[in-house]
Amino acid sequence: xxxxxxxxxxxxxxxxxxxxxxxxxxxxxxxxxxxxxxxxxxxxxxxxxxxxxxxxxxxxxxxxxxxxxxxxxxxxxxxxxxxxxxxxxxxxxxxxxxxxxxxxxxxxxxxxxxxxxxx
Amino acid sequence: xxxxxxxxxxxxxxxxxxxxxxxxxxxxxxxxxxxxxxxxxxxxxxxxxxxxxxxxxxxxxxxxxxxxxxxxxxxxxxxxxxxxxxxxxxxxxxxxxxxxxxxxxxxxxxxxxxxxxxxxxxxxxxxxxxxxxxxxxxxxxxxxxxxxxxxxxxxxxxxxxxxxxxxxxxxxxxxxxxxxxxxxxxxxxxxxxxxxxxxxxxxxxxxxxxxxxxxxxxxxxxxxxxxxxx
Numbered sequence: 001x002x003x004x005x006x007x008x009x010x011x012x013x014x015x016x017x018x019x020x021x022x023x024x025x026x027x028x029x030x031x032x033x034x035x036x037x038x039x040x041x042x043x044x045x046x047x048x049x050x051x052x053x054x055x056x057x058x059x060x061x062x063x064x065x066x067x068x069x070x071x072x073x074x075x076x077x078x079x080x081x082x083x084x085x086x087x088x089x090x091x092x093x094x095x096x097x098x099x100x101x102x103x104x105x106x107x108x109x110x111x112x113x114x115x116x117x118x119x
Numbered sequence: 120x121x122x123x124x125x126x127x128x129x130x131x132x133x134x135x136x137x138x139x140x141x142x143x144x145x146x147x148x149x150x151x152x153x154x155x156x157x158x159x160x161x162x163x164x165x166x167x168x169x170x171x172x173x174x175x176x177x178x179x180x181x182x183x184x185x186x187x188x189x190x191x192x193x194x195x196x197x198x199x200x201x202x203x204x205x206x207x208x209x210x211x212x213x214x215x216x217x218x219x220x221x222x223x224x225x226x227x228x229x230x231x232x233x234x235x236x237x238x239x240x241x242x243x244x245x246x247x248x249x250x251x252x253x254x255x256x257x258x259x260x261x262x263x264x265x266x267x268x269x270x271x272x273x274x275x276x277x278x279x280x281x282x283x284x285x286x287x288x289x290x291x292x293x294x295x296x297x298x299x300x301x302x303x304x305x306x307x308x309x310x311x312x313x314x315x316x317x318x319x320x321x322x323x324x325x326x327x328x329x330x331x332x333x334x335x336x337x338x339x340x341x342x343x344x345x346x347x348x349x
Contacts, residue, residue, distance in 0.1 A: 039178030071218030
């Protein structure tokens with residue numbers, strides 16, 4: 001039954017989508033502010049190298065598992081040679097739009113699959 | 120608050136995977152009947168919102184960074200079960216595609232930010248909003264809900280990290296996973312979330328809940344459910 005119900009985007013939802021897109025475009029604030037205030041990694045999210053600098057050794061389990069997964073876009077960045085803030089910001093925005101779009105589609109499809117309340 | 124790979128021992132992350140998967144199974148059953156089909160786009164937007172809001176890293180000057188999660192506002196407006204699924208989707212995509220949060224820690228990160236946090240936020244909101252829908256009361260309750268739920272989720276995360284030296288160390292006292300114990304992890308995570316990130320989560324929660332209260336009050340799950348229970 002539900003699959004035949006057309007799901008329409010209403011006015012408020014259109015407005016939210018526009019706001020989400022605008023938020024994506026200003027995400028570089030999330031890398032510029034920490035750079036400006038000289039703030040580093042989040043607590044407990046350091047690389048193995050940084051842990052070594054902090055406590056003097058790399059815990060054996062951390063060394064073993066820290067590189068277990070190779071994410072396609074680590075740190076919302078393409079890790080290209082050009083490290084300027086402009087390039088990083090560009091990749092950050094693209095990552096934001098990409099990640100938000102995938103999140104939207106996946107959650108939409110999961111909901112469509114499970115929701116059985118046609119109201 | 121995204122625990123990376125290598126910080127949690129298998130004795131920690133495997134049980135948390137179990138808890139998360141059980142919670143998600145219940146959430147699927149709940150969302151099945153609680154959410155109406157015409158609100159499905161909102162849930163997609165909630166997942167996207169959570170993804171984006173976590174990209175806004177805020178600095179503790181000269182120190183660490185952190186961010187809001189969005190779980191509180193999603194739980195108040197769409198219910199804690201729907202929030203659980205939406206935030207989990209965002210967290211899993213962050214881990215798989217962007218390496219933010221470990222693969223082995225997906226269960227732990229989802230448990231902290233997508234299970235514990237929305238439920239804490241939802242019940243704190245219910246407690247403080249006291250069945251009124253007056254603007255200032257709702258704003259206050261929404262702020263407290265966002266603030267406390269993020270701080271408590273941060274302390275929970277610190278707890279998981281801080282027990283690692285107790286669980287897994289070499290005979291000569293070197294940690295195998297997270298090297299900091301509870302006495303360091305808990306204050307560090309609690310203070311930065313109390314002083315900065317929690318306030319931001321609270322403000323975001325209050326602004327958005329207020330907006331929905333003004334434009335689409337019937338949508339708000341925390342109020343809808345209240346009337347149904349009477």
